[in-house]
Amino acid sequence: MYSITLQDAPADLPELARADAEHRFRRTLERALGGPEQVLAAYKAWTTAEDTAEDEMAAEDVALAKRWIATVGRARGDAFQAMGETEAWFEVRIGRVEAPGYRQRLGDTRQEQPSNHRSKTMAISPTKIREQINDSNVAILGFVRKNYEQIYG
Template identity: 50%
Template sequence: MYTVTLQDYPQLPEELRLQAERRYARTLEKALGGTEGLAAAYKAWSWAEESLDEISEEDRSLALRWQRAAIKAAQEGFAALGETDTAYFEVRLER
């Protein structure tokens, strides 16, 4: 499981925020093959971002898939809202 929250979007009605979060999550899941694929790609991306060590080719591929999917998901999430300089979507995996 995971949660998506829209952060730092000024003065946004609750229903519009929830719709944007759902669009973002739906796009991620579609691009990454559901919740399991999403979790694996997110973990690989996080590891790649934080690691000073070399990562495996498989993890590198997953991290790149996450990056592409997250960009597309953000475009979908912001589609009805318009982007701002400060707003972003935060994904948190539940342990």
Template identity: 75%
Template sequence: MYTITIQDAPNDLPERTRQDAEQRFRRTLERALGGPDAVLAAYRAWQTAEETAESEMTADDIALAKRWIAAAARARNDGFRDVGETEAWFEVRLDR
């Protein structure tokens, strides 16, 4: 469905710490949004919002994109909880 990876992480970040952070990010997203299918829908709505004028979007898509932003911020905080200060970020990639 989708893959989550940490990008631009420090070279000395242990693999286990990386995997745990990615799992925390995924779990928080899925809890906040209502499961894997809801994560996909919200992510797609957010992608659409990034490329489309708000006036061209439905109210439901706008609301879903806003839910993505809030859930992703919470997931980012949870994901990096044990990592410390970093410039890294989580990439969500849809599986084809």
């Protein structure tokens, strides 16, 4: 389904601390969004929002993308609580899952590619999170202002 890996961590970070940070990040995402399937749905909404104007998306997808942004910020904070300030970031890798032997059953004789060949990667850098939260807040304020003016003239 998806994997999470800590990137650009301090060189002296023990493997156990790295695994703990990755676990905390995943746990916060899944708890806040409702489970692994909802993490995937929110991630997909966010990636769609990156390339699509907000007025071209369904309201539910816009809300889900904004929820992803907020949840990622919270998950990053939870993951790094024991490490303090760092420029490390998490890579979320989404991959298509195929049953073993799937290609052979279809008569495809090509060599199977490594699993990361069919993956899409998202880098969650601290700067990008701040920019997206800021953009999201600006969009929300614009929406509120527009509706306020329509209602109250």
